[in-house]
Structures are given as structure tokens and as C-alpha cells.
Amino acid sequence: MLFWRVKPLDKILETAGKKALTRQLGAFQLTMLGIGAVIGTGIFVLTAEAGQKAGPAMMVSFVIAAVVCGLAALAYSELAAMVPVSGSAYTYTYGVLGEALAWVVGWALVLEYAVAAGAVSVGWSGYMNGLLTSVGVDLPRALKTGPIDGGSFNLLAFLIALLVTVLLVVGTSKSAKVNAVLVSIKVAALVIFIAIAVPAAQAPNFEPFLPTGWGSPLGGIGVLGAAASIFFAYVGFDAVSTAAEETKNPNRNIPIGLIGSLAVCTVFYLLVSYGAVGSMGAQPMFDAAGVAIHPGTPAMAEACANSQALVCSREPLAHVMRMLGFANVGNAIGLAAALALPSVILMMMFGQTRIFFTMSRDGLLPEALSRIHPRFHTPHVVTLLTGLFVSLFAALFPVGILADISNSGTLFAFMAVAAGVLILRKREPNRHRPFRTPFAWIVCPAAIAGCLLLFLNLSGYTLSMFFGWAVLGIIIYRLYGYRHSELARDIRDAKAGEIPPPEPPFHEGPQA
Secondary structure: OOOEOOOOHHHHHHHHHHOOOOOOEOHHHHHHHHHHHHOOHHHHHHHHHHHHHHHHHHHHHHHHHHHHHHHHHHHHHHHHHHOOOOOHHHHHHHHHOEHHHHHHHHHHHHHHHHHHHHHHHHHHHHHHHHHHHHOOOOOOHHHOOOHHHOOOOOHHHHHHHHHHHHHHHHOHHHHHHHHHHHHHHHHHHHHHHHHHHHHHOOHHHHOOOOOOOOOOOOOOOHHHHHHHHHHHHOOOHHHHHHHHHHEOOHHHHHHHHHHHHHHHHHHHHHHHHHHHHHHHOOOOOEOOOOOEOOOOOHHHHHHOOOOOOHHHOOOHHHHHHHHOOOHHHHHHHHHHHHHHHHHHHHHHHHHHHHHHHHHHHOOOOOHHHHOOOOOOOOOHHHHHHHHHHHHHHHHHOOOOOHHHHHHHHHHHHHHHHHHHHHHHHHHOOOOOOOOOOOOHHHHHHHHHHHHHHHHHOOOHHHHHHHHHHHHHHHHHHHHHHHHHOHHHHHHHHHHOOOOOOOOOOOOOOOOO
């Protein structure tokens, strides 16, 4: 299946030109969009889970995840600058590795964007329900959580996803302006946390530094297990590349948005994790046999029943502030998280709709999904359908292990992009590259190896979910996309003698 129906990059650009989106985003807006997508549930919620998996060494986990993302960002920047159209890793894979693998990558990106958007919506509803309760407005239990969590319908999660959907339909530039305000709130909250927690750090809180060791494949515990989860805290920077078709001067602005947003977020994460660990400690909970308990399990809930430990908190940053005697600051950080998390939902849904839009334009999904609104100039059909799916998903399901499931799809896509850079360097060495990945034959293999390392340190259950999702996607592709794609139509026409056969690498079978 490798190199099956490869779509030349020139053909991709030509297809995009037939039904193009309006270019209206600059470098600053892209960087803000990237920061808005990255800073969110990961740092505000997963800090506690990382502490349970790695203890104080979670700071090393943040570094490992950042390095892997940085290597992937360099690969993304080269392809995004060369092919400034919507679709992210899906589009790049289509132009390098072929239609079948491109479909699998696009299908995997649903885990990164739509699943993550639903998970963040659920996380936001938890913050908002807590804030409402504190002011005397307490929703019925049935409307606070979905049926799996003992409720019936998570009303607030459903409503926030719908609100973000409306923003995306109204227009990209308008949603970007709202996002900029939300990003400012998140950054301000993290700055306040750092200013208080970092000076309060004490050396004894870092001992023992490696209570769970480095971890092992499929174990989900240790520094590497924490890095595989913490990776979710960086997911979203690649969503900048999905906005390539709506970017002014994409050859310059896409690399700035990708690398700039990742660099800013990495600095914040290292300072926040140092402050959290140093000021309060982050030692894991162990069972009777001395084994670290997996987060999100009944055993963990039992161990945390009466504990004030950082690893037991569902709002770790606010919890640290309260334990340090800054209760009002803790409440303010909780409020900031509730105000700012919608920006993450916005960027996740933005990325998902643009990928579906591009897959529809390529014929792999029904053409109706790529219709553009005559007034707002946005892909309103696919946005509304995606928004409805995410809203219902958020209303009915808990967060659970969704972060890890999301990571599995993201890591797979990153590996495909890094491989694509190297293949194009050999196949089309003379193609203009506005941004070139430095030391590509070192950086890209390192990116692939890093992503594979984190992928294999996810839990066995998470990987089984990923491969099950991939199999479902292949079935859908075989039943619809294989016959209806634009390349399939062109190949049929060429065989019928209606048009000249396309030039390589636009072909049906493997390359010679």
C-alpha cells in the first residue's frame, strides 16, 4: 500500500486553488493560535498525573516531550511552507506516501483533534461546575456528568462545544481575536503561579527524584510513561499548519507560528513544573507491594480519598496555591482555567474541520462537507457536523484515558510527517523549500525515534484502541474513499482514454 496513488504536490496546490479559503492570518495570530491550542488541559490538569507517574522527575518528562515535539515541528515547518494548504499531516502524507496511508493519518488525526476537543470540554465543565457551586448555583447531578460518570447529560460541556462551533462558523479572523484574549488570560495565570511557586521551592521536595524509575514499554509508569502522557500538554502546535491556506505569506509565517508557539510553551511548562514540585512535592502513591498506582483507577481513587497530595488533585495548579496559603490566588487560577480552556477547544475543532474539509475536497469524504459559506467564507457544513459530534461526545463521555488515546493518533501522524520530509528530499531535491529542516537526516530520524519511543510507552489498552480505530478507518476508506477520491476518478478516466495518463508519481501502484 506504500506509494499507492501518490498525489503530486503541484496537484495538491492546484486542487486547493479550485476551492480556496481566504488568507487572513499573520505570524502573530498564528503564534497565538498555537499557544492557545497548546496551553490548556495538559498543564492545568495533567501535572498531577505526571507527578503520579514520575514524581519530581516529571520535569524530565516535560523536557523529553518538548524535544520530540521540537524535532517534529522542524519537519512540519518544511512541509507546511512547501505546501501551504489545509490538511496538516494528512495532506503532506498524500503528497509523499500515497492515498491509503494519507487516509490512515487523516483518520488518526481525529483522535488528536475531535477526541481532544471533547475531552477538554469535559474538563472545562468540571471547572465551571465547581465555580458555580462556590457561588450557590448548583446544577443537578444528572446535568453535571455523562451516564458513564453517574449522571445523564453533561450540559455545560455540550454548550461550550456548541458555542465554539458557532465562533468557527462565523469566521476564522473573529475566532482568532477571541482566542487572543483567552490566551492572554491563560498566560497571566501561569505567570502568577510561577511568580509565587518558584521562590517557594525547597530542595527536600525533589527527593527522591526518580521514585518510579524510567519506565518500560507498555507500562505507562516512570519518566517515559509520564512523557507519553505529558505529550498531550504540547499537542496542538501542529494545528497551526492546518491554517496554512488561510495564512498571509505562509512560507514565512507558518514556521514562525509553529516553532514560536512551541518555544513559548516549553519555557512556561518547565517553570510551572519546577514551581509545583519544588514548592509542594510530587511523590507518587504506591500500593502495598510498593508499586506506583496507575492514575485514573479505583485504587488511585481509594489512595487519594483523604489526601492533599499534589498527585491527587484535579486542579493541581490551584491546589498548590491554596496549600501555600494563597487561597484567593488559587481560586483566580481556577477561574482563569475555566475562562481560557475554550481556546483549546476552539483550536482542536479548527484543526479537525480543516482536515475533514481537505479530505472532502480530495473526494475521500462526501463533497458536501467542503461547501464554503457565502457570507462567512468558512467550511460551515463540516464545522457544524464536527461541532455536533464533539458536543454530544463531551455530553455523554468522561475524560478517562482520552489524553493518551489522543496522543497515539498524534504520534503516528508526526512519524509520517518526519518520514515524508526525508522521502521528498530524495524524490524532489530541487523543489523550492522556503524553510529547510536543519540537519534533516539527523533531525527527522530522531523525530521518528522519539515519537516511536513515546508511542510504545503508552498503555497496552491505549494502543489497542488506536489500532482498532485504524482498522475501522481502513474499512471506511475501502468502502467509500477508494472509489470516490479525485485520484481514483482521474485514474479511471486515464484508463478509459479520456485524458492523457498522469505523470509520475501520480500513479496507481508502487514506484519503480
